[in-house]
Amino acid sequence: xxxxxxxxxxxxxxxxxxxxxxxxxxxxxxxxxxxxxxxxxxxxxxxxxxxxxxxxxxxxxxxxxxxxxxxxxxxxxxxxxxxxxxxxxxxxxxxxxxxxxxxxxxxxxxxxxxxxxxxxxxxxxxxxxxxxxxxxxxxxxxxxxxxxxxxxxxxxxxxxxxxxxxxxxxxxxxxxxxxxxxxxxxxxxxxxxxxxxxxxxxxxxxxxxxxxxxxxxxx
Amino acid sequence: xxxxxxxxxxxxxxxxxxxxxxxxxxxxxxxxxxxxxxxxxxxxxxxxxxxxxxxxxxxxxxxxxxxxxxxxxxxxxxxxxxxxxxxxxxxxxxxxxxxxxxxxxxxxxxxxxxxxxxxxxxxxxxxxxxxxxxxxxxxxxxxxxxxxxxxxxxxxxxxxxxxxxxxxxxxxxxxxxxxxxxxxxxxxxxxxxxxxxxxxxxxxxxxxxxxxxxxxxxxxxxxxxxxxxxxxx
Numbered sequence: 001x002x003x004x005x006x007x008x009x010x011x012x013x014x015x016x017x018x019x020x021x022x023x024x025x026x027x028x029x030x031x032x033x034x035x036x037x038x039x040x041x042x043x044x045x046x047x048x049x050x051x052x053x054x055x056x057x058x059x060x061x062x063x064x065x066x067x068x069x070x071x072x073x074x075x076x077x078x079x080x081x082x083x084x085x086x087x088x089x090x091x092x093x094x095x096x097x098x099x100x101x102x103x104x105x106x107x108x109x110x111x112x113x114x115x116x117x118x119x120x121x122x123x124x125x126x127x128x129x130x131x132x133x134x135x136x137x138x139x140x141x142x143x144x145x146x147x148x149x150x151x152x153x154x155x156x157x158x159x160x161x162x163x164x165x166x167x168x169x170x171x172x173x174x175x176x177x178x179x180x181x182x183x184x185x186x187x188x189x190x191x192x193x194x195x196x197x198x199x200x201x202x203x204x205x206x207x208x209x210x211x212x213x214x215x216x217x218x219x
Numbered sequence: 220x221x222x223x224x225x226x227x228x229x230x231x232x233x234x235x236x237x238x239x240x241x242x243x244x245x246x247x248x249x250x251x252x253x254x255x256x257x258x259x260x261x262x263x264x265x266x267x268x269x270x271x272x273x274x275x276x277x278x279x280x281x282x283x284x285x286x287x288x289x290x291x292x293x294x295x296x297x298x299x300x301x302x303x304x305x306x307x308x309x310x311x312x313x314x315x316x317x318x319x320x321x322x323x324x325x326x327x328x329x330x331x332x333x334x335x336x337x338x339x340x341x342x343x344x345x346x347x348x349x350x351x352x353x354x355x356x357x358x359x360x361x362x363x364x365x366x367x368x369x370x371x372x373x374x375x376x377x378x379x380x381x382x383x384x385x386x387x388x389x390x391x392x393x394x395x396x397x398x399x400x401x402x403x404x405x406x407x408x409x410x411x412x413x414x415x416x417x418x419x420x421x422x423x424x425x426x427x428x429x430x431x432x433x434x435x436x437x438x439x440x441x442x443x444x445x446x447x448x449x450x451x452x
Contacts, residue, residue, distance in 0.1 A: 046392075047322065047323075048248040048249075048251070048392055048395050049248075049392050049394055049395050050392050055450050056448040056449055056450040057449065057450060058449065058450055058452050059449055059452075062444070062447060062449065063391060064250075064251065064393075064442035064443065064444045065251060065252065065379075065390045065391040065392060065393035065442065066391045066392055067248070067249065067251045067392055067444075067445070067446075068392075070446065071248075071249040071250070071251070071445040071446050072445075072446040072447075072448040073444060073446070073447055073448050073449070074448070076391075082391055082392055082394060083394065084326070084394050084395065084396070084397070084398045084399060084426075085248070085274070085322070085323075085325075085326040085395050085396045085399060086326045086327065086329075086330045086398070086399045088323075088326075089322065089323025089326050089327065092323060093323055093341065093342070093343060112346070122307055122311075123319065124299055124300055124301035125297060125298050125299035125300050125301070125319045126298060126299070126319060126321055126322075126349075127298050127299040127321075127322050128298065128321065128322035128323060129321075130321040130323075130324075130343045130344050130347060130349060131321050131322060131323030131324065131343045134341070134342040134343040134344070134345065135323075135342070135343070161347065161348050162346055162347045162348075163347065164345075164346065164347065165345060165346025165347070166346070
């Protein structure tokens with residue numbers, strides 16, 4: 001079985017460490033916040049200028065001046081700080097954020113990522129995604145392994161306009177967890193019940209399958 | 220009256236001198252911290268062919284969406300322009316030029332512009348279409364692209380509190396692009412929810428020092444929410 005969105009978020013959350021400053025993108029990455037282990041503390045960075053994002057407010061605490069990068073109303077967590085967009089991207093570009101999770105349309109064996117633009121479809125903009133991939137050392141991309149027709153999104157060369165070049169080394173798909181090393185995808189973990197054969201069929205870029213591939217487990 | 224007193228008593232006076240084809244830098248992120256009253260004054264004046272530098276371009280009928288509806292903007296420099304049907308229509312029909320700029324690069328363009336730095340190198344956008352036509356240099360084994368800074372004829376800013384001398388404090392995440400925008404305007408106009416006498420604000424808590432600000436006016440517009448998300452209790 002391929003992973004659900006929630007299982008993908010749960011798997012990514014296992015990479016979190018106590019004391020991490022974390023930036024979560026829109027979509028599946030946002031769900032990671034629901035799976036932060038109870039015994040660790042992390043602070044969520046929202047690129048509009050909030051470090052220490054808390055839960056959504058109660059009705060009486062809604063404040064139009066208090067939003068996240070998705071323009072949703074939020075609260076500040078204990079120990080939060082609020083600052084300008086300049087400061088926010090100094091943190092991001094300067095490599096101060098420990099862990100970044102973002103979605104993608106395609107990745108390739110060179111560590112390139114395409115996540116913001118599909119030619120022929122309306123372009124809304126890259127927002128902060130190009131800054132995030134350029135500045136972060138530790139990024140996990142969450143994405144679908146293939147489209148509905150089975151066409152791979154893990155390629156030898158991205159076909160869509162790039163968000164960043166040579167910046168991705170960890171990918172979690174609905175089928176597998178892979179690393180990108182020296183021009184190859186390395187299969188590290190499979191989703192429960194998903195065969196290595198299926199992953200090989202749905203990975204267009206060069207794939208290396210080591211002897212010690214693990215099957216993910218979910219309680 | 221002090222030579223440092225920046226307060227004007229009408230929106231007409233606040234935007235005195237704004238003219239067709241000028242560049243305006245506008246604070247805000249989404250609808251949060253936008254100078255809605257000043258945008259409405261630009262709309263009232265009917266100033267045309269403006270270049271608008273702002274992270275987003277409002278929504279239909281609010282924020283910079285008001286100026287889009289009036290076809291007052293000919294070029295937008297923004298990082299993200301979703302949530303706006305009129306923007307889509309004008310862009311697709313070639314009425315509106317769009318320069319999509321990564322969000323951090325946009326913020327830094329304003330900061331550097333206001334700080335007298337004409338250009339800077341950043342890794343953001345290297346290897347992408349953003350880098351096309353731009354100078355590339357390697358520092359310590361990593362590639363960077365040269366980005367030029369931005370200054371505006373006017374900067375429009377929204378603050379929570381300003382004193383008469385133009386010292387500003389922003390509220391919560393309504394800070395966003397406002398302090399950078401404030402530094403980058405030849406004429407920076409602040410609309411403030413509250414205007415106080417000099418000496419009222421703690422000097423160490425001021426976000427934007429008054430030296431960057433030419434005019435201050437009382438803000439009155441409501442503050443809208445784009446996505447109201449609630450924790451049920």
